[in-house]
Amino acid sequence: MMSRVYNFCAGPAALPEPVLAFARDELLSYQGMGLSVMEMSHRSPEFEQIVKEAEASLRRLLSISDDYHVLFMQGGATLQFSLIPMNLLRGKKQADYLVTGTWSEKALEDASRLCRAHCVASNQAARYTNIPDPSTWQLSSPDQSAYLHYCPNETIVGVEFPFVPDVALPLVADMSSTLLSRPIDVSRFGLIYAGAQKNIGPAGLVIVIVRKDWVGDVIPGTPQLLNYQEVAKQHSMINTPPSFSIYLAGLVFRWLEAMGGVSAIAAVNERKAMNLYRTIDESEFYHNPVEKSCRSWMNVPFTLKDEELDVLFLKQADQLGLKNLKGHRLVGGMRASLYNAVPEEGVAALIAFMKAFAQKHG
Amino acid sequence: MMSRVYNFCAGPAALPEPVLAFARDELLSYQGMGLSVMEMSHRSPEFEQIVKEAEASLRRLLSISDDYHVLFMQGGATLQFSLIPMNLLRGKKQADYLVTGTWSEKALEDASRLCRAHCVASNQAARYTNIPDPSTWQLSSPDQSAYLHYCPNETIVGVEFPFVPDVALPLVADMSSTLLSRPIDVSRFGLIYAGAQKNIGPAGLVIVIVRKDWVGDVIPGTPQLLNYQEVAKQHSMINTPPSFSIYLAGLVFRWLEAMGGVSAIAAVNERKAMNLYRTIDESEFYHNPVEKSCRSWMNVPFTLKDEELDVLFLKQADQLGLKNLKGHRLVGGMRASLYNAVPEEGVAALIAFMKAFAQKHG
Numbered sequence: 001m002m003s004r005v006y007n008f009c010a011g012p013a014a015l016p017e018p019v020l021a022f023a024r025d026e027l028l029s030y031q032g033m034g035l036s037v038m039e040m041s042h043r044s045p046e047f048e049q050i051v052k053e054a055e056a057s058l059r060r061l062l063s064i065s066d067d068y069h070v071l072f073m074q075g076g077a078t079l080q081f082s083l084i085p086m087n088l089l090r091g092k093k094q095a096d097y098l099v100t101g102t103w104s105e106k107a108l109e110d111a112s113r114l115c116r117a118h119c120v121a122s123n124q125a126a127r128y129t130n131i132p133d134p135s136t137w138q139l140s141s142p143d144q145s146a147y148l149h150y151c152p153n154e155t156i157v158g159v160e161f162p163f164v165p166d167v168a169l170p171l172v173a174d175m176s177s178t179l180l181s182r183p184i185d186v187s188r189f190g191l192i193y194a195g196a197q198k199n200i201g202p203a204g205l206v207i208v209i210v211r212k213d214w215v216g217d218v219i220p221g222t223p224q225l226l227n228y229q230e231v232a233k234q235h236s237m238i239n240t241p242p243s244f245s246i247y248l249a250g251l252v253f254r255w256l257e258a259m260g261g262v263s264a265i266a267a268v269n270e271r272k273a274m275n276l277y278r279t280i281d282e283s284e285f286y287h288n289p290v291e292k293s294c295r296s297w298m299n300v301p302f303t304l305k306d307e308e309l310d311v312l313f314l315k316q317a318d319q320l321g322l323k324n325l326k327g328h329r330l331v332g333g334m335r336a337s338l339y340n341a342v343p344e345e346g347v348a349a350l351i352a353f354m355k356a357f358a359q360k361h362g
Numbered sequence: 363m364m365s366r367v368y369n370f371c372a373g374p375a376a377l378p379e380p381v382l383a384f385a386r387d388e389l390l391s392y393q394g395m396g397l398s399v400m401e402m403s404h405r406s407p408e409f410e411q412i413v414k415e416a417e418a419s420l421r422r423l424l425s426i427s428d429d430y431h432v433l434f435m436q437g438g439a440t441l442q443f444s445l446i447p448m449n450l451l452r453g454k455k456q457a458d459y460l461v462t463g464t465w466s467e468k469a470l471e472d473a474s475r476l477c478r479a480h481c482v483a484s485n486q487a488a489r490y491t492n493i494p495d496p497s498t499w500q501l502s503s504p505d506q507s508a509y510l511h512y513c514p515n516e517t518i519v520g521v522e523f524p525f526v527p528d529v530a531l532p533l534v535a536d537m538s539s540t541l542l543s544r545p546i547d548v549s550r551f552g553l554i555y556a557g558a559q560k561n562i563g564p565a566g567l568v569i570v571i572v573r574k575d576w577v578g579d580v581i582p583g584t585p586q587l588l589n590y591q592e593v594a595k596q597h598s599m600i601n602t603p604p605s606f607s608i609y610l611a612g613l614v615f616r617w618l619e620a621m622g623g624v625s626a627i628a629a630v631n632e633r634k635a636m637n638l639y640r641t642i643d644e645s646e647f648y649h650n651p652v653e654k655s656c657r658s659w660m661n662v663p664f665t666l667k668d669e670e671l672d673v674l675f676l677k678q679a680d681q682l683g684l685k686n687l688k689g690h691r692l693v694g695g696m697r698a699s700l701y702n703a704v705p706e707e708g709v710a711a712l713i714a715f716m717k718a719f720a721q722k723h724g
Contacts, residue, residue, distance in 0.1 A: 005396035009403050012605055017390070020398055024389040028382050034367035034683060036382055038564040038610075041371050041686060074436040074566060075587060078601035082585035113583055197602055202400040204436060204566040204604025221475055221581075223444035225437060239440035240559055242566025242604060243374060248400075321396060324403060 006346035009324035010155050010299060011177070012197040014341040019251045037247045042240050050243075051236065054250030061253060061262050062179075064186050064209060071208040071228060072236040072246050077103075077176045077195040079226075080206060081110035084149065084172055087228045088191065089115055090217040092146040096120045096139060096169060100161075101128045101154025102330065103174060111149070114219065118145060128157040130291040134165065142168050147190060153178035156328045158288070158296040158335070164188050170214070177298050179207070180256060181340060182266035190214050198298070199340045201249035204242045256340065265340050272338045272347040273297040279351045285358035303333035309361055310334070316357065322350050368708035371686035372517050372661060373539070374559040376703040381613045399609045404602050412605075413598065416612030423615060423624055424541075426548050426571060433570040433590060434598040434608050439465075439538045439557040441588075442568060443472035446511065446534055449590045450553065451477055452579040454508040458482045458501060458531055462523075463490045463516025464692065465536060473511070476581065480507060490519040492653040496527065504530050509552055515540035518690045520650070520658040520697070526550050532576070539660050541569070542618060543702060544628035552576050560660070561702045563611035566604045618702065627702050634700045634709040635659040641713045647720035665695035671723055672696070678719065684712050 007014040030037040030046070040047050055070050064070060073079075084107075085095055095115055097108040099122035111117040120139055121132035139148065148169040153160040155177045165171060170190030179194040186192065186209060196205035208228065215228040224230045225238055259265055277295060280286040286302045288295065304313055310333065317325050327335040336350060369376040392399040392408070402409050417432050426432060435441075446469075447457055457477055459470040461484035473479040482501055483494035501510070510531040515522040517539045527533060532552030541556040548554065548571060558567035570590065578591040586592045587600055621627055639657060642648040647667045650657065666672060672695065679687050689697040698712060 003396060004390060007397045007401050009397075009401065012401055012404060012602060014401050015398060020390050020400075024386050027386040027389065028366060028379070034365060035369045035371075035685065036377060038382075039369050039371065039374055039376050042374060042565070044686075074438070074441075074604075076436070076601045079436075079585065079587050082587070110585060113585065195602065202604075202606045203404070203602045204607055219583075223441065223472060223475065225441050225444070239438045240374060240557065240565045242436075242564075242607070244564045244606065245566055245604070323397065324406075 005321040005323045006342065006349060007323050008336040008338070008342065008346075008350070010328070010335060010337040011195075012203050013199075013337055013339045015201070015248070016252060016255045016341045019248065019255050022251060023248060038244050040243070042237060042243055047243060050247050050250055051241070054246055054253060057250060057253035057257060058207070061256060062184065062186055062209075067212055068186065069208070069210050069212055069215070069228065069232040071210065071231050072241055073206050073208055073231060074204060074242055076203070076206050077174055077193060078106070078110070080174070080193045080208065081107045082114060083226050083228070084147075084191065084193075085111045085114040085117075086219045086222045086226060087215060088172065089146045089219065092144070094118055094140060094145045096145045096148040098132070098137070098148065098150040098165070099124065100131060100151060100159055102156050103154055103176070104149070104151040107149055107151065107174060115146075120148065127289070128154060128159055129289045131159065131161055131294045137167075139167055139169065145169055147172045149174070153296050153298055155296075155299045155337070156301075156330055157290060158299040158301045159290050159294050160296040160298070162294050170211075180262055180265070181269050181298055183262050196245060196249055199252075201252050202245045205245035205249060207249075268344060269297045269338065269340065272342070272344055273300060275351060276300050276336060276338070276347055279354055283354075283358050283362070285362040286354065298339055299335060299337050301327050301331055301333060301335040303327075305362065307332065312361075313357060317350075317353055320349065320353055322346075322353060325350075367683040367685045368704065368711060369685050370698040370700070370704065370708075370712070372690070372697060372699040373557075374565050375561075375699055375701045377563070377610075378614060378617045378703045381610065381617050384613060385610060400606050402605065404599060404605055409605060412609050412612055413603070416608055416615060419612060419615035419619060420569070423618060424546065424548055424571075429574055430548065431570070431572050431574055431577070431590065431594040433572065433593050434603055435568050435570055435593060436566060436604055438565070438568050439536055439555060440468070440472070442536070442555045442570065443469045444476060445588050445590070446509075446553065446555075447473045447476040447479075448581045448584045448588060449577060450534065451508045451581065454506070456480055456502060456507045458507045458510040460494070460499070460510065460512035460527070461486065462493060462513060462521055464518045465516055465538070466511070466513040469511055469513065469536060477508075482510065489651070490516060490521055491651045493521065493523055493656045499529075501529055501531065507531055509534045511536070515658050515660055517658075517661045517699070518663075518692055519652060520661040520663045521652050521656050522658040522660070524656050532573075542624060542627070543631050543660055545624050558607060558611055561614075563614050564607045567607035567611060569611075630706060631659045631700065631702065634704070634706055635662060637713060638662050638698060638700070638709055641716055645716075645720050645724070647724040648716065660701055661697060661699050663689050663693055663695060663697040665689075667724065669694065674723075675719060679712075679715055682711065682715055684708075684715060687712075
């Protein structure tokens, strides 16, 4: 078996190796019970404890108050694009959307099947390489619009809000690629959601953190399973939940707490990202187009001076165990995703390789 | 670590031990690649191959023709209760439902949020212990009603259709607890669906097999992710799928093929069930209330002569490694679920214990 590689995949992404090793060791016998966690009734006391502990750990990590439900759901962030208007319009016909990349654009598009999705601002003209100045946002009033949706970190171009929007509308945030990477003030948000497969756990799980006083008034015909209030009432267990993903997420949360929590990992994440951006900026060989003030800590796209070298770069990186660096087809070049589970040594190895490659081919 | 137990859980249920062992051995390094299958991009050639092989294997196992899509979705069978009318009403306002237990009852209830869900027949008066005689079914005409929905195997009371309904309406079947347990003629159905956590794999995955010429006309406002045609177009990858569950399902399918396929496992399943029912029927101590012609091969509920012995029965069974035998709260007593991954030796051990227990306490 090949030893473990450094995995810079944008998602499903690297998971902490100690978590994987722990899960492996008890895969056939959860806590010595003689059966896998995948084979356990979701109504068993042992599994109920797993869910309870995962939620408690996440609440500690993000200081989530009792004013919020924490829901474990299925369908990924993409299904939330529809569930948010279904659950949060509350009789209104409109919601506001900030468009800062592909994901917030998709969120707007899916919402527009269910309501008037008003685009407050878009930086598409700048190829999503910055955040539109708040003074230019065409916000609706809270009478007209149910909420303002945005995506604090866009994975494709690698643009991240350096601030939380200060607006009158309740905020809804797709934090799929940034949740747990740095501290946030949950109380600033009406709803936060995140697909698991970046900083949380395996794909097939999405986490929703939503103000308790904001749920319950859904569009008629909304299935019970897609109704936040019903999901909350039954503690995310209307039906069988994605139990293995929840179990693994719980292990990741416990690992993160042992690492010192979100503040501690944020310091590491900032170092990883800053070192890589410095390498890019100090070279004449690599380029990142994003405005410095809003560069992502999680996703660092970069291009080579000569795109004909891309294939060679990827091949040599691969041979060194630096995997999944190919950029998204929309922007080309490379992308290094530096989620929590990507160790500093991995980024150091990437930087060393990049410097050597630039020296040889620059 | 305790050695493996015999797990009679109704779901999430026992998985084949060789499959779990295989997954464990490559959990940190899929095929020696140095990363877990959970850490792989769903757009990578390796993962695309996993999905393709899982689908091909399932198609072989059930002889599914090219007239059908095979979809890997999220949300469990319960979300399908809503998706089926969303996708299959095709402009009609009504659908027919046969009610033979809790699951078909829930299916009707969820559909009634979206259409006129017409109850064709119900055996509730008989406490769901038989299948209503087809001569009593109040079927609608195909002009009025879009389909007939039924649940071939109900897990709680343990009642299974010994026939496929012969009706003019297209058939929709919730096969969550019976798919892959015995041969079926897929061509008799318009749509078959099954939550994974019985005979397929870990929870968080649901399989939909649907006639290609039957999809595409959804209720307005249906999210793309919940639209069978859109899911089919993008090969179940509109967004990140529940990748680990699909991977494991693929391993289960491969295991089943190696066991000789569905006919071979059906012979084993029939023996397991018949031996257990014989033990029940031949005793004066145990009782199963279901009409013999429609007893489930997968879920065998039984009561003890004296329900005050239930706790002792469960305790002693547990000590022998015979786990999760407690019956559903709606019917009480015991329930042994005998899915594909429950070995014959497990059923033999259960029978031996039951005989000894009855002799001592009868």
